[in-house]
Amino acid sequence: MSYLVLARKYRPQTFSEVVGQTGAVRILQNAVARDRVPHAMLFSGVRGVGKTTLARIMAKAVNCEGETGSPPCNQCDSCVDITRGSAVDLKEIDGASNRGIQEIRGLQEDLRFMPSRCRYKVVIIDEVHMLTDQAFNALLKTIEEPPAHVIFMFATTEVHKIPVTILSRCQRFELKRVAFAELMAAFAAIAASEGVEIGRSGLEMITREAGGSVRDGLSLLDQVFSLGGDKVGDDDIREVLGLVNQAAFADLSRAVLSADLSAALKVVDQCISGGVDIRRFHAGLLEFFRSLLVCRAVDDPAALLAVSDRDLAVLKEISSAYSLEDIAAGFDFLLKGGEELKFTPQPRMVLEMLLLRMTRAAGVVGIDEILRRLDAMAPGEDGDDGPAYPTGAVAGVSQAAMVAEAKKKISPSPPDAEPERIAPVSEAVSPPEPDKVPAAVDPGKDVRRDWNEFISYVAERRIRLSTSLKLATPVVDGDGLELRFDERGDCKFLEEKENLHILTEFTQDFFQQDLRVIVRVIGESKETVADDQTQHERQNLRNDPLVAMTLEVLDGRIADVRTGPRSRA
């Protein structure tokens, strides 16, 4: 007994047998029932979704002589002739091989005569987009004024290649890829009717590979059935279809996105040792990453993905663990790598190189992300402190200034204004090329030269402190700034812990040096020093994760840490 391929054996003969396409089916059935069938129809959609199948059912329906009430009856002479392929009034033309004007003229000649047996002469032109321009022009004349006894049905996978003049004269049916569940149910029914037992995960694999196309799925089923036997296991299906276990793609994605090259290479090795074709493996991984991307980007990904609920859960779990940027970067690498793989005699090495690039790209923080994080840390416009800085000690204004300054350094576009004077960490990060460091470096304040300016600076903030300062003689010794007073009474105010602490802050902010302020009365050995909190602040700033990240991204180093000035009432 000769084997009839499933696509022919299970070709739907009635509207109700069509898998999916419920919208188109309903419209066509109504048209037949009301006897208002258009004279030109166009079915578009990817291969294997039922374009010519629907056209053939329609050809039978319009000519059916049966009394069933829901044509085609598949019993009457007309139906039987069409099913058999022997109906003289049905012309099926392959547009790809009959694309010239001569073929269309021949057809027009034939259409002048009335149908010999049926009510309508039906013309089905498959792959109609292949027709030449002249052929389309000739066809246009006919469908502009179609003979009452002629019905045209066109099918195409590439509707954009069809002239608008033709499109505008056709009733159009855009056939969709068949939904996963619907397709799987159809394949399950066929397997059952063939007496072959296939498990749920096996059917899922076949359905996934079918990608919404009934015909593609049936040809995969053909291959699976050709194994023989009344039971087909998952491993058999994988082997016969050259499929990779989805779990392998899941493992590989996790490895790549976690920058674990070793784990990634192991997964590839296992799959290749198992006999998987590398280019198909790549295509599967690309599809997997596309699904991850959709899951990460879309609230309701199920509508955009032809996957089972189980696979969707895995995709959601992985995609939620990584950033959209990382997933997109992986997808981009795989997409570009496809071209490379096509022509190389060393596909495995190309694939491994691709994985290396993907793992290296994973986890690198983009400039946009850094800017976003910096923004998130900056205090608001109204002067409120932003989220607490790790030390909790740095005043809001200095955070804001640091953020602004860091952004100027990181931002690809040059700042349009000189940094404001309050810029505190102006040289916190030095990019690797020293000659490219912006020349905004302040020569710094000198205690002796700028002492009067410092007193004014303090006076603007704490007038009482400045009054005391005016009575002191400053002496710098290493990192100590000794304030010498002639009389004990002159420095009483400064000796108070809180006041000395504030003065120390002002001093460090103004001179941008780690100066320790020491108060001493000439002739006395007692000295008063503020406890140095600001040094802790600086250390904390150096160790801050944001600074560390910036250093890593820019490959820089910390040259100096500056703080302040603080705003005090």
Ligand SMILES: [Zn+2]
């Ligand atoms: Zn019939």
